[in-house]
Amino acid sequence: MKVVHYLNQFFAGHGAEEGAGQPPVRLEGPVGPGVAVAGLGLPIAVTLICGDNYFAEHEEKALSRLLGYLDEELPDVLLLGPSFGSGRYGYACGTLGREAARRGIPAVCGMHAGSPGIQAARDYVYVVPTTPNVAGMRDALGTMAGLALRLATGEDITTTEAGEYSLPNPRRNELAGETGAARAIELLLAKLAGNVRTELDVAVDAVPPPPPVEDLASATLALVTEAGCVPQGNPDRLASTRARTWFRYSLSGELTLSPERYQSVHGGFDVTLANEDPNRLVPLDTVRAIEREGGVGRLHDFFYTTSGSGILVAMAARFGQEIAEELKQAGVEAVLLSGT
């Protein structure tokens, strides 16, 4: 039986933020939580480690290297995390787990239900639910190790009990016997005959509207956008399409977003008009006026930006969670989110 364990820099003991840029490395034997897993009867042959920021910012390179290691090791099972409620770590675990599962390596993650890793792992990975923080480490490791042991011995696990873990229900590409055109006509004739069928049963991650802000005049408001609005020259090189990250920029002392100092690098729409007046992307001029009139308590000192063009749903969910976490900690109570 061969087990490979994936950890981020923090749980591998390589530091918190300072080690987050670390590229993938391969170590012999168990590391960090892997030692406890080994104590539970699941020997860890190899530990793979990658910094969360490195994975987030160089996903293709990181995946390519990590999958290369997996191709060499060919483990019977891949254990990832647990990553608890962490955004970037959860996303890395879910994404690597999904790609491993697509290669036929069963993968087990442990993460909190709110983690964006849930989306990334979507349908491919066995997910053990955990607490949002490390307090639930022992329970999580116990369930993950038990599940991984069964998978490593070749058991085909198709049932779950009492929400102990969620099963993969992989959605994968395949070649159909007929073209999409022929299938569309069959689906339409069936639907016209009263037999509604679909190849895509959409379970949209519906976000219920939050209750109205009780007293906007005393609330702190933040501006968030996916419009690709950045300082002129795009100093941090926000990607126009398939952005890998988001940025925060100071609004301290700014009354308006002038075209001399701001621009959009969004790759999904014609930015010409937006660049004539970036306030139409992030409505700072209007919000400052409302702030002066007392309509909002205070405008948060930063705006948050990314480009939503061509982004995968799981990645967007991760950005949202990270930004929301930061805003919550800063005491922001309301957000004006401008989309394009």
Add this chain to the structure above:
Amino acid sequence: VEDLDLDEIVHGLTFDDPRVASVEVSVVRPGEPVRITHVLDAVEPRVKPDDPAATFPGALGTLRPAGSGRTNRVAGLAVLGCGSLPTVQGGPQEQEQIVDMAGPGAELSCFSRTINVVLSFSAAEGVRNEDFDAAVRAATLRAARDLAAATIGRKPVDVEVLEHELGGKAGDDGLPSVVLLLQLSALLPQLDVHVYGATLQGFQPTIMNPLEVLDGAITCAEYSWAAMRNPTYVYQNAEIVRELLAADGKRLNFAGLVLCRGYNQGSSGKERAAMLAAKLARELGADGAIVTTDGGGNSHTDTMLTVRHCERAGIRTVAIVAELGGLTDHVPEADALVSTGDIAELVAEWRPQRVVGGERRLDGRLAAEAGPIAVREYLGASNQMGQAFLRAASR
């Protein structure tokens, strides 16, 4: 195509455009260990033998309605115009566009099954993107026309007669009337589809004869999303149009085709276009409709709104969409969808022995050593006119 001396004809192609510094011509065949990169458009060689100057009317030739008279085609052959844009600019960015002639990626694209005359263009010094783009488009269409011109005066291997009447063959005799709502992208230069040579920006849905679609009225000037866009070849050989023509009068009544713009701007712009498309379908007597998609993200919202307005007009509707690790938009009325696959899924690594179109990817890496490549980058792989076989399915 086996009837033609391809090497001789290809050798006879000439290019003369000051916007282009050089053109390399190569012929690649299915099964060869070749990867083609930076594919801007794919065109089937066609010519109007009675009036060659009217081939690809508006885009290349003189303006004459397409869809009537005789057209000579060289089946099994495609001209691939390749090149990367000279400058990086704002707005939608250039994306990688790949065709593999062998390996796992070759199962995904109809362009892996054609013999491809690959034209690799490089831009002349200081030429702007829109000028290089225009030069490549014209040269690619011209090469397709000139290749097909070799058939003039020769005996055809096969003759096909295609007919369509507005309202369909069956009229009111009990078969369900079906209307095709064909979405064409129109956003910006390089993210544009041309109808008789013109963009659809500022355009509202309109009726077009399906035979015009097959006969060169629509050409591609859209180079985003390789997997999800429609090269010119896909309009010329649109499976969805051909299937509907074949079923017309037998299984359904093909009442007509409505051209719709994708990438409508603003929420009222999107809503208005969707409403007007559904209204035209209704006026054509549609009981059912098929909505196609071009590109992705933004245009998926146009697809979904069009489905909604059709359903509200009492038209049972099916849409064809690709998945981007999920859908970026959905309406509950879209309860019958064809999936053309998840563009985020990786295709196993394959190392070609030769690369044409450009050795390096847009990201600077060698195309021959790119590792696993996402479906997204394979031309036509998740085509949302239903041209390909890929779909995503739950197991």
